[in-house]
Amino acid sequence: MLWHMNSSSGIRIAGSGSYGTSSSTLSYAGGIVVDSLGNLYICDAYNHRVMKWLANATSGILIAGTGVAGSSSQQLNMPYTLYLDESNAYLYIADGFNHRIQRYDLRYSMNVTTVAGGNGPGTGSHQLNTPVGVYLSKKTGAIYIADSNNHRIQRWIPRATQGVTIGGLAGLSDFPNKFMSHKQFLGSLDLGYTASLLTNYDTSTAIADGNKFNIIKHQDDLMLIEVGALLTSDEC
Template sequence: MVTEAIYKESSECPGGLKWSKRGTTIIGNGLGSGPDQLNLPDGIFIELKTQILYVADMSNSRIQKRYQNGVIKTAAGQSNGTSGKAANMLSGPADVFADENENIFIADWGNQRIQYWEKDAKFGKTIAGNGSQGSALNEFSFPSTVFFDSKKNIIGGNGAGLNPYQLNGPTGLYYDEQNQILYISNEQSHSITQWVLGSYEPRNIYAGIPGRPGNSAAQLFYPEGITMDKYGNLYVADTSNHRIQMFCPNAIQGITIAGTGQLGNSSIELSYPGDIAFDSELNLYVSDRYNSRIQKFRRTQ
């Protein structure tokens, strides 16, 4: 039996980590379709070897990438924000994953497909989905997240419900490849589920209370993006609570490390954050959706 742990500060958790409460905007010079602008950004990804930040600029139907020197380019889709079904277009991309060679994989939400774009390519290739909405093995119904293991296998799931063995609006994934454990953010059931791959039985509800949204330390409210650090701490974009929650190992109560829990656009506030990522120094990056910006919260400890 695992004993519940209680942590009140992030520095008490494995790794002893702390972050600045004030974020710095690194992409998002106002809402728009300019190179340094965003329109409802969703998924973000940092490739740790290159330290390139990728952003699914959802309402601009493009993927933006930011190099360490601050240069921002369009990596996929049309730079002017035009959407479509053609191979050189995207429609509301929800998530992005990249390799060290700057090849990217995209959850092309509105086109019901997963697209692969090689570095500097003008066109993408469909590697999953057939462009039609459905429940068949070769179809998607608005894919909202994409995650690959080291062998580039796509990871996902099916089902809907509030029971531990069901999924309900899965919007975030994190795969612990070493331990063969998949963490799934169930947006509609307000919880994070932990699964052991190869098993049809869940390991447990890792965070949140299924079917009981709220803003207490033990609750979530339409959670989306999730990630985990090397110390085993889980991080959740608690979207409708406008905060980022940290769940340390064996803890059922989260710690707020970014955002105040109140909607806002100041440097300490967030507005429906959709995703989170870390760079190699464990600085925290947040897709601050309705503020159309990417915020960086510097690690201080």
């Protein structure tokens, strides 16, 4: 739905309003990104696919996935969120139940690369457990991942085989992370999520987490601010 500022009603721009598997329907629409032309890329999670909707279209175009859950390079299993690197024509997908981040080359539909995870669910630095958010640093090329069921934020640099935990601690939702100082509270988000800003003493990298100071429970998405700040929602 598209809602204009101060409007009392929305405009349907994708989907039919009912669950379905056809090109004109969606089933649990999750992450969404918009390109410079106004085209939508939508995580159609329960259909295990990503659809592209052109402006004013009445149906979508299959961009990623097959519509059937699977673990092959061409399949997805509960895609949660997206990041569009439009300048390089890459679409990053948090492939939740495959515990990996997939990078699709939008110029060559068969060119798919696993850029993080893909080693089964687990707490190892080379593993993820239901990633639900992904963000790319345009400065460094590093990928930041909301590794939800591991209660941590992972950073994977280009061509890495494992990630580095920069917030939270794998598998422990009530264990303090490695941040040294607490800064300002940023405010409450919907559904009881909260955000606060923390600064790493050693690297001056900032992160947002939950209202228990250094504790990350279930982060659902994240956003990198290119001055060293990383924001993530944290379900309390």
